[in-house]
Amino acid sequence: MPQPETLLTQPATLTATPARVESIDILRALTMILMIFVNDLWSLKGIPLWLEHVSHEADGMGLADSVFPAFLFIVGMSLPFAINARRKKGDSGATLVGHVISRSIALLVMGVFLVNGESISEATTGLTRAGWNTLSCLSFILIWNAYPKTVAKWVLYGSKGLGIAVLLILAFIYRGEEEPRFATHWWGILGLIGWAYLAASLVTVFARNRLLFLVSAWTIFVLLSIANHADLLPEAIHVIPGAISGGTLVGLTMGGVVIATLFQTYRNRGDNTKMTLVFLAIAIILIGLAIYTRQFWGISKLRETPAWLFLCSALTILAFIGIYWLTDVAGKANWFTLIKPAGTDTLLCYLMPYFAYAFMGFLHLRLPEVVLIGSIGLLKSFLFALLCAWITGRLNRAGVKLKL
Structure with missing residues (x-):
């Protein structure tokens, strides 16, 4: 049996591991369902506080504060598989770096456009927030859709060109309530993911x-x-975007990379039991680090504290262990068929609520008050998240699938 120092110094053996692992896709899908669910809580009243975000000053975490870090961790878990798959296809190091940069730019662009929509001055811009978000999201799809190889070149480039043109026009006409012009107020969720990625x-x-x-x-x-x-940290480090120089967000993503690399090694050896014990030990150590560092800076998503990094990493590892044994080992992946599109086309699923809210706004539709309160309201938000996953799957079958 290999010693720990050998495991650390030798590259992981990847030949037997597929480019996609079902348990990671399902974990990603569940995380996206939770993300849509907690992002919809703003529409509800009379719900438990532990489901929501805590304030900037608070030392604590609600369910909503654990979803984004879990997603960053899963982004990291996907990286070794994706990069190795591209290497097997013949991509050089330079090609891989170019691919990484292009994907990051795409996420940053999307993040900034959606963030500007949050503070748009509708009267000055001449466009509603719903209209801005709809046009932005449609443009994202036109630019980054995975078009079939049979599509004519003029359709492919025409669609991408139209999407780029619409975004440029939107940026030009934009007027904000706080900033007069289109700007990076902050990077948004997608932008933060882009920097960490x-x-x-x-x-x-x-x-x-x-x-x-x-x-x-x-x-x-x-x-x-x-x-x-x-x-x-020296003042000079602030020339680097805070999402990177702050360490926390990239630390979450790198944690996923480490766990995925270990996973590949143990899975190729067929040693699920030892892998589980190692992951449990890592999770316990991370929880210990969270408890220790909490005394200095507390646990806070908004302040991106080290304790938040450690605890959310541990929780995601524990969730992955459970899902891996349920799906890959026990063969129950079919239990998650409905939400699977949220894990295989996560970006498109993330955009679905923007279309849904815009649709409701355009038609001046409002749900009855009874379905916006308490347990019934929570059920509504959960079903809404499931609906977004289902629509994503239908769009995939129709040929709409985002691929950066």
Whole structure:
């Protein structure tokens, strides 16, 4: 049996591992369902506080505060599989770096457009928020849709060109309530994912499956997070986007990379039991680190504290262990068929609520008050999330599938 130091220094063996792992897709789908669910809680009244975000100053976490970090962790879990699959197809290091940069730019663009929609001045811009979000999301689909190879070139480039033109026009006519012109108020959820993805992906490309390299990178970003909250970072580091220099968001994503690399190694050996024990041990250590660091900076999503990083990483690992045994080992993946599109085309599923809210606004529709309160309201939001996943699946079958 390989010793720990051998596991750390030798590259993971990847030949027997597929480019997609069903349990990771299902974990991603469940996380996206939860994300849509908690993002819809604003429409409800009389719901438990523990479901919602806590305030910036609070030391604590609601369910909503655990979803975004879980998604970042899962982004990291997908990276070794995706990068290895592209290497097997013949992509060079330079090609991989170019692919990473293009995907990051796409996420940043989407994030900034959706963020500007939050503070749009409808009267000055001459466009409603619903109209802005609809046109933006339609443009994203036109630009980044995975068009069939049989589509004529003029249709392909015409659609992409139209999407780019619409975004440029929107940016030109935009007027905001706070900022007069189109600007990066903040990067938005998609933009933050884009920055974390950029840093973690570049590390993963150059690491070439060397676990010691990956663990070292995770440690560096964790130390950045701690140094940032201890006010030990030099002022010059702020030229780097905060989503990277702050350490926490990339630390979450790199944690996923490390776990996925370990997963590949143990799965190729067929050693599920040892893998589970190792993952449980890692989760316990992370929970211990969360408890220890909480005394200094608390647990906070909005402040991106180290304790939040450690605890959410541990919770995601535990969730993955359970789903892996249920789906890959026990063969119950069919239980999640309805939501699977939320895991295989997560970006399109994420955009669905923007279309739904715009549709309701255009038609001046409002749900009865009785379905917006308490338990019935929570059921409504959960069913809404399921509906978004179902529509995503139908759109995929119709040829609409986002691929960055």
